[in-house]
Amino acid sequence: MQTLPSLPDTAVRPDRPFSTPAVVASCIGFVLIGALQSLYGPALPALRQEYGLSPSGAGLALSAHFVGGVAGVLGFDRAFGRIGNRALLGASYALMALGSVAFAFSPGWPLALLGALVTGFGFGGIDYGLNQLFATGFGRRSPAMLNILNAHFGIGAIAGPALIGLFGADRYPAVFTGFAVMAALLLIPLGGVRDRHPGGLPADTAAHPAVRRARRTAALLTVFVVLYVLHVGVEAAVGGWEPTHLEAVGYSATLAASATSVYWLMLTLGRFLVAPLTLRWSEPAIIAVSCGGTALCLLAAVQPGLAPYAYAGVGLFIAPIFPTGLPWLRRAVPAARRAGALVIAASMVGGVAAGPALGKVIELFEVRAVPAVLFVLAAVCLAATCWLARATRAPSQASGGPGQPLG
The missing domain is CATH 1.20.1250.20 (MFS general substrate transporter like domains)
Incomplete structure (x- = not known):
């Protein structure tokens, strides 16, 4: 036995x-x-x-x-x-x-x-x-x-x-x-499921200077949390407010509901499509393109004629950010197991807060402002990603190819 x-x-x-x-x-x-x-x-x-x-x-x-x-x-x-x-x-x-x-x-x-x-x-x-x-x-x-x-x-x-x-x-x-x-x-x-997965932090992570520098670690973790909270907030806000925005700019309730379903479908499809790309491109590169594409699509959604198609593009571009960022986080931040828990929990908070927070913004302006407000949040996500890419790039990788891991 x-x-x-x-x-x-x-x-x-x-x-x-x-x-x-x-x-x-x-x-x-x-x-x-x-x-x-x-x-x-x-x-x-x-x-x-x-x-x-x-x-x-x-x-x-x-x-x-x-x-x-x-x-x-x-x-x-x-x-x-x-x-x-x-x-x-x-x-x-x-x-x-x-x-x-x-x-x-x-x-x-x-x-x-x-x-x-x-x-x-x-x-x-x-x-x-x-x-x-x-x-x-x-x-x-x-x-x-x-x-x-x-x-x-x-x-x-x-x-x-x-x-x-x-x-x-x-x-x-x-x-x-x-x-x-x-x-x-x-x-x-x-x-x-293996009950105890062998090994802890990768050797390159354990040797990373950030392990020994608490202030740098705190800065990296803070920016990762900002990235996760804001991008999950954008993701949830589009799903929650897209129908209201589309109806406000003249679309029928049926089309608005269908367009929102397409948004979630594209978000799901985007994760399947990006999976093979992760074998050739680094996580920072993929997330930077995702944030930039999300921002551009939200900017396009300001135009009523483009809005339904632009929201579908948001779903496609924003899809890889959450799963692709976790391995990057693990390598970049010491004691990454605890860091992973923090960003996942923070992302849930972002999803819950997105609806009421955007509702308050709409009370101050109008529902037509939804894509513009979300564009600003996506732009902050892009800025955070660029900062993290620079902060976590090892000197020996400054001239490395896109498929080389960071950290």
Whole structure:
């Protein structure tokens, strides 16, 4: 019986944290968390009717989910390395399953909010845990694998509302229950996850001067956080305010809704398309092009005739930033495991704050100002990326090719 714990690792290559079936299961896990996050909005009408809620009261469900997500990222970061990878991911899937069932069948709104909070906690654990393992487990292929992994989040985000539309908002308990069952089933392939991935920080990262210079480390981490908060804020704001902006400039509600669906589709497609490019180009180069393209598309969206197409371009360009930046962050910032948790948690905060913050801006100006405001944020992201590229470029790489890693 003493050999049983080591058996699951026999299917895992010594240099990888996952077997092939576990990689597939991880992608399904990201479909799951993408779908769960996207279910609350379409279910709002049924929630209001069932519990007698105001619009703001019903919206607390998504807020509770994100609060749980931030707590899950930070909580599991504390446990990462102290408990095995299987235990971390298994607990996360179990919490998502329990929380989803609790949300679906709670007799009262406070218990439903608790269910959303628990679901979010598991969501944060999966988001952090799989991003962390993919960022460290595939060598030069890590940026490509991270883009593929996060593209599956987009598939789930598209599929979730589609399922609510198919079955009806009043049947949201059945949809949440279905995803709870999926979360429970994903416990099975965890045997293909290496419980302890060998090695810590790469040797080149450990030797980087930033390890020994706390002020430089703090500056790098601060700019990475700014990049993540703002770009996720732009991503969420376009998804939330694109329909309102398009209707304000003369498009029908049907076309505005369709254009927003295309935006999310392009965001998902962009991550698949950039995966092979990460094998030839450095992360800073890819992110700089992404930020620049996002800014130009938002500038084009100021013109009503170009707006629907420009927003689709935003989805395509902004797609690679989140997953491609994590391996770069790991090499650039000492103790990158903790840094990764901080930027993922900060990005969640950015996504939550984007809607209300942009709403306040619109109150001061008008909804037509949405793309101009977001253009400014994208331009700041580009400036942050350029600063980080210069700050993390080693002297010996000043004349290196685009495919050479930094750090």
